[in-house]
Amino acid sequence: xxxxxxxxxxxxxxxxxxxxxxxxxxxxxxxxxxxxxxxxxxxxxxxxxxxxxxxxxxxxxxxxxxxxxxxxxxxxxxxxxxxxxxxxxxxxxxxxxxxxxxxxxxxxxxxxxxxxxxxxxxxxxxxxxxxxxxxxxxxxxxxxxxxxxxxxxxxxxxxxxxxxxxxxxxxxxxxxxxxxxxxxxxxxxxxxxxxxxxxxxxxxxxxxxxxxxxxxxxxxxxxxxxxxxxxxxxxxxxxxxxxxxxxxxx
Amino acid sequence: xxxxxxxxxxxxxxxxxxxxxxxxxxxxxxxxxxxxxxxxxxxxxxxxxxxxxxxxxxxxxxxxxxxxxxxxxxxxxxxxxxxx
Numbered sequence: 585x586x587x588x589x590x591x592x593x594x595x596x597x598x599x600x601x602x603x604x605x606x607x608x609x610x611x612x613x614x615x616x617x618x619x620x621x622x623x624x625x626x627x628x629x630x631x632x633x634x635x636x637x638x639x640x641x642x643x644x645x646x647x648x649x650x651x652x653x654x655x656x657x658x659x660x661x662x663x664x665x666x667x668x669x670x671x672x673x674x675x676x677x678x679x680x681x682x683x684x685x686x687x688x689x690x691x692x693x694x695x696x697x698x699x700x701x702x703x704x705x706x707x708x709x710x711x712x713x714x715x716x717x718x719x720x721x722x723x724x725x726x727x728x729x730x731x732x733x734x735x736x737x738x739x740x741x742x743x744x745x746x747x748x749x750x751x752x753x754x755x756x757x758x759x760x761x762x763x764x765x766x767x768x769x770x771x772x773x774x775x776x777x778x779x780x781x782x783x784x785x786x787x788x789x790x791x792x793x794x795x796x797x798x799x800x801x802x803x804x805x806x807x808x809x810x811x812x813x814x815x816x817x818x819x820x821x822x823x824x825x826x827x828x829x830x831x832x833x834x
Numbered sequence: 835x836x837x838x839x840x841x842x843x844x845x846x847x848x849x850x851x852x853x854x855x856x857x858x859x860x861x862x863x864x865x866x867x868x869x870x871x872x873x874x875x876x877x878x879x880x881x882x883x884x885x886x887x888x889x890x891x892x893x894x895x896x897x898x899x900x901x902x903x904x905x906x907x908x909x910x911x912x913x914x915x916x917x918x
Contacts, residue, residue: 662906669902673894687901694905698913771889794883795890819847826878829885 642797646714647707654701661701668697671796672718677767679791680722681780692721715792715806778828786821793818838865842872850879 646667652660672693676686696717704710767776779787785807792803793814800818804811842865848854849862866873893899 658910661910665906665909666902669905670894673898673902674890678889687898690898690902691905694902694909698909767895771892772885775885775889790886794886797887797890815847819844822847822850822879822882823843823875825886826875826882829882830878 643711646711650701650704650707650710665694665697668693668714671714675718676722678779679788680726682725685725689718689721689725693718712802712805719806778825781828782821782824786817786824789814789817790821790825836869839869839872846876
């Protein structure tokens with residue numbers, strides 16, 4: 585097979601059809617890939633305004649929810665808090681790759697969002713704040729994992745309540761980590777495995793751009809990279825992910 | 835590798851994101867029409883992006899969703915009680 589190297593990545597002329605597996609799950613994977621291929625162009629051109637709700641529309645939805653929640657709309661607050669937890673779940677599992685931390689990171693996102701909403705000066709900046717907060721929470725978990733007890737002991741404090749800014753509040757249900765079987769059903773195991781093979785700095789770009797659909801500028805704000813750097817990393821990350829999905833075949 | 839493959843691969847991400855000028859897009863498309871390996875890379879990247887996007891919009895697993903809802907309820911109920 586002829587292979588070639590571009591920017592340190594080996595590319596194969598036969599790998600692009602996502603011929604991924606001779607194993608038992610190969611056919612379902614291929615079928616899924618074929619099924620979503622039609623969505624891909626729309627996905628990839630969302631920023632050009634040719635797809636479904638673009639990143640600006642989603643950002644505006646967040647801002648609307650933040651304003652309503654800050655004005656006391658309970659339904660808006662509930663939706664916002666659920667969204668924050670969804671973001672935290674995906675991010676923790678897919679970007680940080682630590683299944684055991686997912687629910688702790690969700691709880692952290694829940695509390696911080698609740699605390700932040702009433703104080704936010706610019707609702708349009710909420711989404712960037714949320715992803716930055718979740719990213720930092722994952723990083724904290726990783727640091728703690730390196731040398732400290734695993735559980736996130738700050739979960740049960742910090743929510744505003746009568747009698748003080750940081751009075752204890754019991755929102756955490758001491759559940760075990762997310763069940764592995766649930767994760768396997770939720771996210772294709774092969775895609776998760778491929779993501780894990782990417783260096784973290786590339787994985788986070790794929791997650792924010794491809795899965796969450798954030799624009800380059802916002803990804804740059806969240807990660808601290810320049811926009812040019814985000815684009816460079818995105819290109820390499822896409823090629824790396826494709827290579828991993830083709831079973832390591834270059 | 836054919837002449838132009840390296841340049842195509844450098845621009846492939848911008849192409850997929852719709853960031854290139856029409857003329858540059860046409861160059862890539864002409865090249866891919868004549869280069870099976872670059873065409874395969876483009877198709878593969880589109881499929882990969884589609885899979886990622888699908889995962890990005892997949893709802894949380896039901897038990898996780900239920901625990902998330904319960905956490906929201908507890909937080910809002912506790913804060914309401916605290917306000918009274």
